Each structure stands twice: as structure tokens, then as C-alpha cells.
Amino acid sequence: MPSMGFVQQLGIGALTTIQVAVCAYLLAMAIGIVFALATLRRRWLTQLIWVPYASIFTGVPSLLVAFLFYYGGSEIVSSVLAPFGVSQSIEITPFMAAVAALGMVYGAYLADLIRSAIQNVPHGQFEAARVLLVPRTTIWLRVILPQMLRLALPGMTNMWIVVLKDTALVSLIGLKEIMAYAKLASGVTKEPFIYYMLASAFFLAMTWLTYYVARNVEQWAGRGFHPVVAKGASHAL
Amino acid sequence: MHFDPQVAWDSLPKLLAGTLTTFTVLLPVLVLGLLLALPIALARFKPGPRSVLAAAYIGFFRGVPSLVLLYLIYSGLPQFSLVRETFLWNVFSNAYVCAWIGLALTHSGFMAEIIRGGLAAVPQGTLEAAATLGLKPRQILFRLRLPMAARYVLRAYQNELLIMVKSTAAVSAITLVDLTAAANTVFDYTYDPFTPLMTAAAIYWCITNGIRLAFSAADRKFNRYLVRA
Numbered sequence: 046m047p048s049m050g051f052v053q054q055l056g057i058g059a060l061t062t063i064q065v066a067v068c069a070y071l072l073a074m075a076i077g078i079v080f081a082l083a084t085l086r087r088r089w090l091t092q093l094i095w096v097p098y099a100s101i102f103t104g105v106p107s108l109l110v111a112f113l114f115y116y117g118g119s120e121i122v123s124s125v126l127a128p129f130g131v132s133q134s135i136e137i138t139p140f141m142a143a144v145a146a147l148g149m150v151y152g153a154y155l156a157d158l159i160r161s162a163i164q165n166v167p168h169g170q171f172e173a174a175r176v177l178l179v180p181r182t183t184i185w186l187r188v189i190l191p192q193m194l195r196l197a198l199p200g201m202t203n204m205w206i207v208v209l210k211d212t213a214l215v216s217l218i219g220l221k222e223i224m225a226y227a228k229l230a231s232g233v234t235k236e237p238f239i240y241y242m243l244a245s246a247f248f249l250a251m252t253w254l255t256y257y258v259a260r261n262v263e264q265w266a267g268r269g270f271h272p273v274v275a276k277g278a279s280h281a282l
Numbered sequence: 283m284h285f286d287p288q289v290a291w292d293s294l295p296k297l298l299a300g301t302l303t304t305f306t307v308l309l310p311v312l313v314l315g316l317l318l319a320l321p322i323a324l325a326r327f328k329p330g331p332r333s334v335l336a337a338a339y340i341g342f343f344r345g346v347p348s349l350v351l352l353y354l355i356y357s358g359l360p361q362f363s364l365v366r367e368t369f370l371w372n373v374f375s376n377a378y379v380c381a382w383i384g385l386a387l388t389h390s391g392f393m394a395e396i397i398r399g400g401l402a403a404v405p406q407g408t409l410e411a412a413a414t415l416g417l418k419p420r421q422i423l424f425r426l427r428l429p430m431a432a433r434y435v436l437r438a439y440q441n442e443l444l445i446m447v448k449s450t451a452a453v454s455a456i457t458l459v460d461l462t463a464a465a466n467t468v469f470d471y472t473y474d475p476f477t478p479l480m481t482a483a484a485i486y487w488c489i490t491n492g493i494r495l496a497f498s499a500a501d502r503k504f505n506r507y508l509v510r511a
Contacts, residue, residue, distance in 0.1 A: 055459075057491075061403070072324075076506040078369070081452070100487070101483070101487065103490075104486060104487040104490040104491060105446075105448070105483045105486045105487060105490075106447075106448035106449075106451035106462060106486060107448070108451040108452070108454075108462055109451060109462050109465070109479060109482060109483055109486065110483075112462070112465070112469075112475075112479055113475065113476070113479045113480070113483070113485075116469060117475035117476050117477030120475070120476075132305070147452060189314065206345075210346075210348075211347070213347035213349045213350060214347060214348070214349045214449075214451070214452050216349075217349075217454070217455055224349060224350065224353070226351070227353070231357065231358075235361070236361055237354075237357040237358045237360075237361055238354065238358035238361040238362070239361075240357065241350055241353050241354040241358045242354070242358070244350050245345075245346040245350045245351075245354065248345055248346050248347055249341075249345045249346060251340065252341075252345035253345075
């Protein structure tokens with residue numbers, strides 16, 4: 046039987062896993078949105094940055110990127126800051142390296158996803174809003190965003206699960222998350238199977254929770270397309 | 283932050299040996315995963331207990347990270363004396379075998395969904411026509427449904443294959459020295475974080491883009507009847 050002390054530690058590790066995954070996903074979203082909007086129209090300047098970025102980060106394992114950021118991160122940061130006259134070296138923790146690596150890798154995937162969602166919103170929507178002299182911010186936030194969300198959500202849900210699962214892999218750089226604690230516990234108790242099963246139960250529960258939440262969110266995002274008929278009002282149809 | 287070509291050249295034999303390990307892990311996984319996925323995808327079509335079991339299999343192996351599976355098989359299974367004291371120990375004490383089994387299970391979960399989608403996309407009328415012409419169910423499956431499904435799922439399979447190439451980096455956790463692990467060992471004794479990791483990244487980049495090119499060529503060949511005007 047698993048001892049409660051180790052299970053508690055596993056719980057703490059699970060929280061770290063979720064923290065890393067959430068931070069990485071937010072960073073990936075930020076990178077994805079910036080690149081998606083910048084590459085909406087093909088301009089050679091943005092293509093010059095985007096094409097190599099996407100090619101590199103989608104062609105290399107995230108573990109390798111995490112190792113690169115962990116071992117060489119402080120040098121990268123100081124060489125980026127050097128031209129600005131800042132000569133400060135910061136220490137890169139495994140947490141920072143993991144978030145940066147996962148965020149940059151999955152930002153490339155999310156950018157593609159978000160861009161194609163925007164492009165699949167009927168073009169007439171843009172034109173109609175512009176003809177009606179709707180301000181630009183309102184066009185994006187109130188007209189385009191709700192419509193592209195419906196298209197982008199399934200892919201974004203999948204990407205969240207991939208990020209969460211990849212967090213386990215990136216723990217190999219020395220991140221103290223659920224896999225590290227499971228390894229520790231199984232080394233001490235000589236009962237590895239139980240602790241790794243607990244870890245997999247955590248990931249399964251998270252996947253299930255994600256799909257449960259995603260189903261509701263997708264229903265909400267698609268509310269204009271699959272109208273929910275209220276009880277008692279069905280005669281209206 | 284700089285790249286040292288001399289270190290890169292000197293560490294190349296080690297990295298290429300790591301690349302070989304990566305492929306030694308990858309290729310059996312692809313075959314094994316495909317063989318496991320096919321019956322599971324077929325089981326999903328007929329409603330009943332077998333379909334539920336197949337759904338549970340797919341759900342489990344898609345939900346659990348491959349690293350957890352690798353640990354579960356490599357260090358988890360030997361907890362049972364049944365594994366340790368019978369012939370199974372010869373099988374599970376080998377890190378390669380554990381890597382093959384662990385990654386193949388993950389791969390089969392994803393492939394089963396892909397194959398199911400491909401099979402479901404084959405037009406019903408084609409199958410009815412085949413049945414009317416007197417083809418046996420086995421013939422319909424192997425000569426009609428699977429070849430057609432293979433054309434439909436080419437793009438999805440490319441994505442899954444690229445994910446598997448990158449997943450093999452996880453096997454360094456169970457003592458195998460693959461490309462990522464080889465780059466790390468070079469880092470350990472040169473203390474140069476950039477050169478070995480970037481060289482390894484370049485090798486990965488060549489592998490993944492080689493696969494992309496191959497799939498584009500395959501897509502052009504097999505789906506040439508779908509040429510867009």
C-alpha cells in the first residue's frame with residue numbers, strides 16, 4: 046500500500062505539474078496570438094521570423110529545448126541583455142526553463158491553430174463590420190473573437206493536454222513535479238508500480254477533467270450555431 | 283553563447299551513435315504500434331463490450347504520458363515476483379524492450395483513433411458496391427477499406443509519426459543513450475551547453491523535415507486523383 050506521506054508529496058508534485066503546464070500554456074497562447082496576428086497577411090518581414098521559428102521549434106523535441114534553456118539559459122539571457130547595457134546574470138531554475146521551452150514549442154503550434162481559425166471566419170464578417178464603421182478593437186473582440194473561438198477550441202483543448210503530458214517529460218531537467226516525487230517514493234519504498242500508477246491516475250483524471258470542461262466551453266462557444274431550445278419554449282420552432 | 287564547430291565535429295560520432303539508438307527504438311515501435319492499433323480500431327466499430335474495452339484502451343494510453351508508461355514498465359513491473367522470477371525477466375530487464383513496449387502502447391492508442399477515423403471516412407456506397415459484387419469481408423477490408431483509409435489518414439499519420447520521433451527523447455530516462463542523451467553526455471564533459479545540444483537539434487531537424495518531405499511526396503503520389511484544380 047502507498048504510504049500517506051508519499052502520496053501527499055505526490056500531491057504537491059501534481060500541483061507543480063499543473064503550475065508549469067498552466068504557465069507554459071499561457072506563454073504559448075501569448076506567442077501564438079502574436080504570431081497568428083503578425084502572419085495573418087503574408088509579408089516577407091514576418092515570414093522571415095516566423096518560418097524559421099516554426100520550423101525549428103516544431104522539428105525538435107521539447108525535452109531538447111528544455112535542456113538547452115536550462116543549461117544555457119543564463120548565458121542566452123545575458124547575451125540578449127548585453128546590447129542594452131545590462132550586465133546582470135540571472136539564475137535559471139528548472140521551472141523557468143520548462144515553462145520557456147514548452148511555451149515556445151507549443152506557441153508555434155498554437156499560432157498555426159489560431160491563424161487558421163481566424164482565416165476560417167467568413168470574410169464577409171470583417172467586411173460587414175467595417176462597412177458598419179465598427180471600431181477596430183470592437184471588430185476583433187466582439188465580432189471575430191467569438192466566432193474564431195468556436196473553431197479554435199477543439200485544437201486548443203488537445204494542445205493543453207499535450208502540454209500537460211509533456212510537462213512530465215520535461216521534468217527530466219530536474220523539475221520537482223509529480224514524476225520526480227513518484228521516482229523518489231518508489232526508490233525509497235521499493236514499490237514503484239503503485240506510485241507510477243498513482244501518477245498515471247493523476248494524468249488520466251486531468252485529461253478527463255479537461256474534456257468535461259472543454260465540452261461545456263465548446264457548447265457555450267458554439268451557442269450561436271447549435272441553439273439550445275429552452276424547456277417550454279420549443280413550440281417557437 | 284557561441285557555437286564551436288570543432289567541438290561539434292569531435293562530438294559527431296557520439297551523436298550519430300545516439301541517432302542510431304533513436305532509430306533502433308523508433309522503427310519497432312512504429313511496426314508494433316500499427317499492429318496493435320488495427321484490431322483495436324476495428325473493435326470500435328461494432329457496439330458491445332469489445333468496443334467499450336477498446337475505448338478504455340485508447341483513453342488510457344492517450345491520457346498517460348509516455349514517460350510514465352516507460353517508468354511503469356521499466357521499474358514498475360519488476361516489483362512483482364512473477365516478472366522477476368520467470369522468463370519474463372529476460373524480456374523486461376532489457377531497456378530496449380521496455381522502450382519498445384512503452385512507446386508502442388502510446389503509439390497504438392493514437393493510431394487506433396487515426397485508423398478508426400480513416401475507416402469511417404470510406405464512403406458507404408463503395409462498401410455496398412463491393413459486397414454486391416460478391417467480395418468477401420476479408421477482401422473488402424484488406425483490398426478496399428484499408429487502402430482507401432490509408433490515403434485519407436496520410437496527413438494525420440505524418441503528425442503522429444513526427445510526435446513519435448520527438449517522443450523517443452523520453453527513453454533517456456530508462457538508461458538508453460539516444461540522441462538527446464548523447465548530447466547531454468557531451469555537455470557533461472565539455473561543459474559547453476550550446477554546441478552539442480544545437481548539433482543534436484540540427485540532426486532532429488533533418489530527420490523531421492526528411493519525414494515531412496517524404497510524406498509530401500507520398501501525398502502527391504497516392505492522392506494524385508484528388509488534384510485540386
